[in-house]
Amino acid sequence: MKKVKNVWLRCSAWLLNSILLLLGFSSCDSNGSEMYGTPYATYSLKGKVVDAQKQPIPDIEVKIKIGRGGDYHSQIAPLKTNASGEFAFKENLTIDGKFRLVARDVDGTANGSFKSDSIEITMDKPSGGDGSWFQGSASEEDIVITLQKDEAK
Numbered sequence: 001m002k003k004v005k006n007v008w009l010r011c012s013a014w015l016l017n018s019i020l021l022l023l024g025f026s027s028c029d030s031n032g033s034e035m036y037g038t039p040y041a042t043y044s045l046k047g048k049v050v051d052a053q054k055q056p057i058p059d060i061e062v063k064i065k066i067g068r069g070g071d072y073h074s075q076i077a078p079l080k081t082n083a084s085g086e087f088a089f090k091e092n093l094t095i096d097g098k099f100r101l102v103a104r105d106v107d108g109t110a111n112g113s114f115k116s117d118s119i120e121i122t123m124d125k126p127s128g129g130d131g132s133w134f135q136g137s138a139s140e141e142d143i144v145i146t147l148q149k150d151e152a153k
Contacts, residue, residue: 060080
């Protein structure tokens with residue numbers, strides 16, 4: 001009985017070693033490691049907030065909402081216009097290049113009171129990708145948001 005048990009153990013050990021040997025070599029392929037992640041692109045937005053007379057408006061909050069499908073649900077931290085009424089945004093994102101920019105007067109009457117307004121930006125497909133996860137970059141640099149005076153304030 002003891003002899004049968006030893007033979008059985010040796011055979012099963014030989015079989016398991018053979019299987020592990022084959023599986024080990026088959027996992028050493030020449031394809032390299034798999035990449036995990038999400039395709040992304042660098043999006044750049046530059047623009048200006050002006051009044052009806054095309055004069056720049058400083059200290060206007062510009063919220064950038066990200067569009068997916070027909071919705072704008074994600075939001076990036078708001079920007080503020082500088083003394084020349086300009087704003088700039090550059091970020092790596094995993095979206096289709098659809099944005100809604102919402103300009104809002106947050107300083108009260110300091111620079112005059114203005115009504116909030118928004119515009120939608122749909123950017124071209126990014127270019128210059130590396131053939132991997134980076135799809136390239138796209139930019140929109142001549143954005144102008146015109147705000148109207150708020151006579152009620």
